[in-house]
Amino acid sequence: MKIFELTRADEPRQAIAAAAKANTAQQGADIRFIAGGTNLVDYMKLNVETPRQLVDVNHLPFDKIEALPDGGLSIGAVVRNSDLAYHPIVRKNYAVLSEALLSGASPQLRNMATTAGNLLQRTRCMYFRDTAMPCNKREPGSGCAAITGANRGLAILGTSEHCIASNPSDMNVALAALEATIHISGPKGERSVTIGDFHLLPGNTPNRETVLEPGDLITHVTLPPPSPGNRSLYLKLRDRASFEFALASAAVVITADGGKITRARVALGGVGTKPWRSMEAEGELTGQSATQAVFQKAAEAALRDAKPQSQNGFKVELAKRCLMHALKLVTQTA
Amino acid sequence: MSNQDETPERPEADTRSAFGQSTRRTFLSRLGMAGLLTTAGPAITTLAQRSEKAEQELSAAAKDAIPVTLHVNGQKHNLRIDPRTTLLDCLREHLHLTGSKKGCDHGQCGACTVHVNGRRMNSCLCLAAMYQGDEITTIEGVGQPGNLHPIQEAFVAHDAYQCGYCTCGQIMSAVALLSEPVGPEDAEVKEFMSGNICRCGAYQNIVEAIQSVRQSTNRQKAG
Numbered sequence: 001m002k003i004f005e006l007t008r009a010d011e012p013r014q015a016i017a018a019a020a021k022a023n024t025a026q027q028g029a030d031i032r033f034i035a036g037g038t039n040l041v042d043y044m045k046l047n048v049e050t051p052r053q054l055v056d057v058n059h060l061p062f063d064k065i066e067a068l069p070d071g072g073l074s075i076g077a078v079v080r081n082s083d084l085a086y087h088p089i090v091r092k093n094y095a096v097l098s099e100a101l102l103s104g105a106s107p108q109l110r111n112m113a114t115t116a117g118n119l120l121q122r123t124r125c126m127y128f129r130d131t132a133m134p135c136n137k138r139e140p141g142s143g144c145a146a147i148t149g150a151n152r153g154l155a156i157l158g159t160s161e162h163c164i165a166s167n168p169s170d171m172n173v174a175l176a177a178l179e180a181t182i183h184i185s186g187p188k189g190e191r192s193v194t195i196g197d198f199h200l201l202p203g204n205t206p207n208r209e210t211v212l213e214p215g216d217l218i219t220h221v222t223l224p225p226p227s228p229g230n231r232s233l234y235l236k237l238r239d240r241a242s243f244e245f246a247l248a249s250a251a252v253v254i255t256a257d258g259g260k261i262t263r264a265r266v267a268l269g270g271v272g273t274k275p276w277r278s279m280e281a282e283g284e285l286t287g288q289s290a291t292q293a294v295f296q297k298a299a300e301a302a303l304r305d306a307k308p309q310s311q312n313g314f315k316v317e318l319a320k321r322c323l324m325h326a327l328k329l330v331t332q333t334a
Numbered sequence: 335m336s337n338q339d340e341t342p343e344r345p346e347a348d349t350r351s352a353f354g355q356s357t358r359r360t361f362l363s364r365l366g367m368a369g370l371l372t373t374a375g376p377a378i379t380t381l382a383q384r385s386e387k388a389e390q391e392l393s394a395a396a397k398d399a400i401p402v403t404l405h406v407n408g409q410k411h412n413l414r415i416d417p418r419t420t421l422l423d424c425l426r427e428h429l430h431l432t433g434s435k436k437g438c439d440h441g442q443c444g445a446c447t448v449h450v451n452g453r454r455m456n457s458c459l460c461l462a463a464m465y466q467g468d469e470i471t472t473i474e475g476v477g478q479p480g481n482l483h484p485i486q487e488a489f490v491a492h493d494a495y496q497c498g499y500c501t502c503g504q505i506m507s508a509v510a511l512l513s514e515p516v517g518p519e520d521a522e523v524k525e526f527m528s529g530n531i532c533r534c535g536a537y538q539n540i541v542e543a544i545q546s547v548r549q550s551t552n553r554q555k556a557g
Contacts, residue, residue, distance in 0.1 A: 003398055006417040006463050034464070041420070041459045042440050054417075056464050082453075086515060106529025107514065108507070109441055111453045112460070242528035 001044050008056040012185055012217060018055045020187045020215030026120055027209050028138070033057045033217065035078050036112035038105070039121050047131050048122075048138055062116075062219055065089070071225030077116035077218045081171065082107065084115065094223060096232035096251050100174035100269075103236045106243050116218035119172060119182065119198070120210065123165035124245055125154055136162045137206040151309040153247065156316060158273035159307055163206030166270060167199065168245050173269035174234055176277045177251035178223050186216040199274035227263055230255040235326040236269070237318060246270030248319040250326040254285070261285045261294075261331070268302060271319045278302040281323065290331035295324040402463045406431065407475030421460035422446040425472055433473035433502045437531070444530030447503040447510075448472050454510035456529075473502040476509055484547045485509050492543035496534030504530045508544045512551070520545065 009015035015033060022031035032051040034040055035058055043049040062076035065087050073089055084090060085101035105113065127133040127145040134143035146154055146164050155166040172195070180195045198210055212218075236249040249269035255262050264285035268276040280301035288294040299320035306316045399414040406429060413428055422439075425431045425448070434457055437445035441456040448457045449471040477483035485508045488494070495501040507530045516526050523541050532540065 001418045004417060006400065006461065034461070037461060037464070038441055038456070038459050041461065045440065054461075058464065106441075106444065107510070107526055108444060108447055108454050108456045108529045109459075112455050242525055 002047065002050040002052075004044075004051050005053045006056065007053060008059060010059055012060055012219065015055050015057050015060065015217050016185060016187060016215045018053065019217065022214040024208075025210070025212040025214050025216055027122060028207060029214070031055065031214075033116075035114040035117050036080070036109075037117075038109050038113045039117060043122060043129075046129055048129060057217070068222065068225075073223045075115050075221045075223070077220055078114045080111055081105070081113040081115075081118060082110040085110065093226040094174075094178060094232065096177055096234045096253060097171070097174040097223075099234035100170040100236075100249075100251060103234060103246075103249075104170040115171075115221055118169055119175075119218060119221075120212075121167075121169045121172075122209070124168045125165040126150060128165055137165055137202070137209075140205070140207045147309065150311065152311040153245065153270075154309060154312060155273045156271050156306040156308050156312060156319075157268070157276050157303075158201045159309075160202045160204070160206070160273075162204060163202035163273065164309055165202070165206065165273060167272060167274050169275065170234070170236060170246065170249060170269055172199070172275035173249055173251045173267045175221065175223075176267035176275040177232070177253050177265045179265065181222045181224075182218060183220045183222065184212070184216050185219050186213060190219075192222075195275065196277055202273050227253070227255050229257070230263070231330050233326055233330040235322055235329065237322050238270075248315055248322040250319075250323040252323070252326045252330050254290075254327070254330050256290055256331055259289055261288055261290055264298075266298070266302065266323065268319055268323065271303075271306070271315055280304065285327070290327070292324070292328070295327045296320075298327065299323045400463055403466050404429075404462065404470060405468065406470045407472060415462060417461065417463055419462045420458050421448065421462045421465055421470070422457040424462035425457065425470075431472050431474050434506075435499055435502055437500065437503075442531070443500070443503075444507060445500050445503040447506040447530065449506060449510060452510075452513075454507055471506075473506060476505065483509060484550075485512070485544070488543035488547045489540070492539045492546065493536075494539040494543040495532075495536050500530060500532045500534075504532065504540055508540070508547075511544065512548065518548075523548075 019031050022029045026032060030051055031053045034054045034056055040049055058078055062078045064076045065079055066074045067089060068074055075084060081101050085098045090098050125146055127135045128137050133145045136144050144163055151164060154164045175195045181192050182198045183192045193211055200208055230253050232253040234251050236246045238244040238246050246269045248271055251267045253265040264282045266278045266281040268278060281298040284298040284301045302323055303316050303320050308316055398416055400417055402413050402415050404411050411429060415424060422434055422436055425434050434448055435445035437443035439458045441459045446456055446458040447454050450468050477486045485505055489505060507527055511526050516522050520541050523544050
């Protein structure tokens with residue numbers, strides 16, 4: 001691990017001022033915020049992340065989960081994943097988020113990991129993790145070893161010729177289906193970005209993963225009020241029963257009336273370079289009956305643009321079946 | 335690395351070996367040195383250069399050392415540490431609390447599990463300097479010979495270990511699990527223990543040990 005200066009922010013403006021001096025924003029930057037550290041310290045040990053300064057943001061007043069007047073929910077940036085997963089409002093109104101969080105990592109890691117940290121969680125691509133290998137995300141222009149290498153676990157949606165790294169987060173997939181908004185405070189003031197716009201596709205710049213600019217600090221995430229009568233579910237498929245990243249996962253939020261789907265929100269995990277909202281699948285479901293044939297159409301629509309690599313062709317069918325099964329389970333009980 | 339400013343508030347004679355005596359730990363570290371000396375002959379120049387480099391790095395680290403106060407098992411410790419020091423390394427190398435083990439050092443195996451303010455965490459991914467003011471509990475603070483925690487007693491009674499390397503982490507997770515929202519089934523216990531890997535495969539007996547404590551606690555509550 002490279003030496004760094006450890007500093008602590010007691011007020012948001014201190015954190016913003018410190019990070020505004022960075023050359024790039026957050027992921028891979030020379031000045032980084034640290035909260036739970038589960039992802040960052042891991043990557044610092046591998047010299048994948050080599051910040052010269054860490055700003056401890058654990059003491060900022062962003063540790064609350066609060067019901068909003070409109071019926072929605074505000075989730076502080078440093079709320080721990082375990083506290084969020086077990087919060088009574090989350091369990092009652094946003095079951096898909098609780099399930100996604102509890103399907104991720106281990107109890108120890110969930111006690112450390114935070115909302116904002118999870119949003120910025122970096123890929124598990126083995127070439128990104130290994131500084132001896134080329135990786136455009138870690139070292140722009142060095143090439144992608146994954147495209148011709150071991151790519152079984154990597155993305156089939158949203159890839160580019162420069163990067164096929166999958167976003168590893170479960171939480172982000174649930175937030176995509178719940179249409180969350182990310183609230184940011186930065187050197188130029190405050191702004192909010194929808195979860196769909198927050199993560200960037202790799203394109204020609206896979207090193208740039210989010211819209212964050214130097215100094216930008218995530219303060220909280222808000223969820224809109226739950227759609228009346230909806231049922232939601234997170235289904236995760238992986239190589240082991242627990243403590244493993246998704247090969248494919250589906251977050252579904254469905255409102256049905258007399259067997260007819262009136263509103264559908266669908267997002268996929270484990271298959272995309274970012275949390276993968278599928279409006280194509282939602283379009284196939286809305287206004288239709290909850291039948292296997294309709295679920296099949298939705299799954300086909302969600303994976304229509306999939307570009308499998310040499311070792312992950314199985315993910316196309318796996319993701320389809322994952323989504324179809326999730327839809328079956330969530331409408332069975334509706 | 336030495337830490338001259340360390341001021342533990344109780345003599346640590348019980349955790350450190352007295353001069354001239356050997357514990358398993360000091361014996362193994364001497365063995366390691368002897369091994370190095372007997373096999374390092376031909377590459378002596380390189381090694382010397384390397385040690386010079388290591389010394390420079392060490393002094394750089396000493397230059398960057400920061401004062402840190404940690405509360406561990408009810409005791410306060412004032413230390414000077416390199417900011418890179420993880421909580422795990424700080425506990426083991428500075429405070430000589432060697433119950434917490436280093437397995438993978440990447441938060442994947444759970445051997446390093448400790449409690450911070452009553453919640454279990456992977457101490458290998460914690461930077462020690464970020465945990466000042468927090469109450470840290472290690473296996474040494476959970477129970478001692480003659481005064482074992484019920485989970486420790488159950489691990490003995492149910493033969494819930496083989497080589498023992500993962501055991502301290504398993505016990506720290508199991509103790510924390512008792513106050514977490516875990517359903518009554520074995521499958522739930524397995525899910526909640528998924529962050530602790532056991533290479534010997536003592537999983538079945540670990541689940542039995544944990545369930546025996548939970549069931550006897552429930553019986554006491556019912557009675």
